[in-house]
Each structure stands twice: as C-alpha cells, then as structure tokens.
Amino acid sequence: MTQISYSSPAKIILSGEHSVVYGKPAFVTAIDLRLTVTIEAGEKGEKHQAVDHIEELVLSYLRKAQKIEKKPFSCTITSDILIGRGMGSSAAFCVATVAALLHFYSGKEFNKQTINSLAYQAEKFFHGMPSGVDVSASCFGGLIFYRKEFEFLKHISSLNFKIPQPFQDNLFLIDSGKPAETTAEMVKAVGKRYNDMPKEMEQTLMRIEKITKRMVISIVKEDVQMFAESIADNQKELEDLGIISKPTKQLLKQLSPFGVGKVTGAGGLKEGSGMILFLAQNKKELGNYLKKQNIEYVSFKQDFEGVRIV
Numbered sequence: 001m002t003q004i005s006y007s008s009p010a011k012i013i014l015s016g017e018h019s020v021v022y023g024k025p026a027f028v029t030a031i032d033l034r035l036t037v038t039i040e041a042g043e044k045g046e047k048h049q050a051v052d053h054i055e056e057l058v059l060s061y062l063r064k065a066q067k068i069e070k071k072p073f074s075c076t077i078t079s080d081i082l083i084g085r086g087m088g089s090s091a092a093f094c095v096a097t098v099a100a101l102l103h104f105y106s107g108k109e110f111n112k113q114t115i116n117s118l119a120y121q122a123e124k125f126f127h128g129m130p131s132g133v134d135v136s137a138s139c140f141g142g143l144i145f146y147r148k149e150f151e152f153l154k155h156i157s158s159l160n161f162k163i164p165q166p167f168q169d170n171l172f173l174i175d176s177g178k179p180a181e182t183t184a185e186m187v188k189a190v191g192k193r194y195n196d197m198p199k200e201m202e203q204t205l206m207r208i209e210k211i212t213k214r215m216v217i218s219i220v221k222e223d224v225q226m227f228a229e230s231i232a233d234n235q236k237e238l239e240d241l242g243i244i245s246k247p248t249k250q251l252l253k254q255l256s257p258f259g260v261g262k263v264t265g266a267g268g269l270k271e272g273s274g275m276i277l278f279l280a281q282n283k284k285e286l287g288n289y290l291k292k293q294n295i296e297y298v299s300f301k302q303d304f305e306g307v308r309i310v
Contacts, residue, residue, distance in 0.1 A: 011134055050126070142162070142306070
C-alpha cells in the first residue's frame, strides 16, 4: 500500500475544565469534526518535526518485535478542527498519525489500545504532561469520564451511553474567539489563583465536581432541564475560576435570550475564551442571530467511532 489515511475526531469537555488538574473528574465527548493524516510512500515535500517525533515512537515500538528500517514518506494533514480552541486538535493529530504510521510500517491495522498508548506518548511533544483524556476521546470516540488521582493513577472510563438525540439537536459550538493565552498559561493562572486563595478555590472546584456528576446523571436520565442547569451552573463556576474574558462574558449575556452556554476548554482572559457549548431553546432564532452578528458556529454532533481508516 503506497498511501494510507486515518482520521480521528475532535473532543470537547462537557464539564470539569481546570478542576481535572486538582484530582476532580472531567466529563468529555468526542465530536464529529475530524482531522485526517495521509502517509504516502516516497520522498515528497517537507515533514513536520512532530511527525518525525511520532515516527521514532512508532519505530521504537515496532522494533521490539522485528527489525524495521526507516522508509521515505510524505505526510499530508487536512482538518475540520479549529486550532487553539480547546477541541483537542493536537490529540487528534497524534492519534491519526500514530495509526497511519503503524499501518505504513507494519502493513496492518492496529488495535485502539496500542494507538492510544503511543498517541499519549506523542502528545507529550505538544503539552509536556497531558492528562491523556484528549487522546482517549479521539482514539475511542464517545463519552469519557476521567479522573487523575496521581500522575501514576488515572481512571479513564469509556461510558456506554450517548448524549440523547433531542439534546444534540439543540446543541451548538459557538466560537468566542481564539484565546491569546496557551492552555499551559491558563493552567498556570488558575494555579496562582489557587495559591492566593486556596479555601475559596477548593470550594469552587468541589462545586464543579458536583456539577460534573449531575451532568452525567442528566444525560443518563435524559433530563434536559437538569442538563441546562448544569451548563449554566458550570459557566458561573468557570467565571469564579477566573478563566473567562470580558468579551466572552458579554457574548454569553447577548446569547442568553436564546438558551444557556458555557466555555469549553482552558478559557482565555485577554481576548476570546475559545468555544462555547450552547444549548438552544430555539435553534432557528439562535442561528439567525449568530449569522447576523457574523459569529462562527457549528452544530454539535457526537462521534462514536474514534480513529478510523479512511
């Protein structure tokens, strides 16, 4: 096979941003916006440094079983995922690239556990110490409940239920603008706030944990009212964490006649705060308003496949 393509989905955090760093759970879903990596045999064009890094990881893994020589190839990436919006574009890239290179060098498809494990190693290239939840969502698809007790003790549970279709039909991802800060900078800012006021911050984080669990229950029970309340309560706590910019707060206020929303991801303070997960009361009115205001948005669609060969 001279050409191999794999695609993997984006992810969004439904609840648990930042609190996940402090041992609280995060509730995450894969969504149907995809990044595709195509590997073609033969030297064609430049390769990204990150691709070289992943190639070394893959070869190191495969060489445990057999002797494998490097082969020339080119790598093409296409993506529907907005970069720098907390949607896991780097995780999707790692998952798809690992899957494609494993196949390219071995001539066969690999199981998702192996792809996930190598993609987690690869994501350290981008994020230093990633939680592992982004690559798991991108690799396996569906809903994931994640908690890190210690660096050596992490629970990643794939949940066997879906976000109900009536919820999905009224869910949107609205772009509040790309944050000026990186995820690492936002994590650091929350850490400083925690050190300055540990008692207040711990209470906020405990409230977020309760909201995260309530959101899971709202989906299991298909209780849209409870789900809407969880979104609204979650946004209030994220504002208390100090990760939402003034323009984003203003945007959410403008959107309040149409439903409820919360920032999803690390947030941002100077400019935009990334994507907003928004549950509409009237999706037609919301769509008209967003178009009139020139605000970018996409309909929410859950992904259940995870990484797949194209």
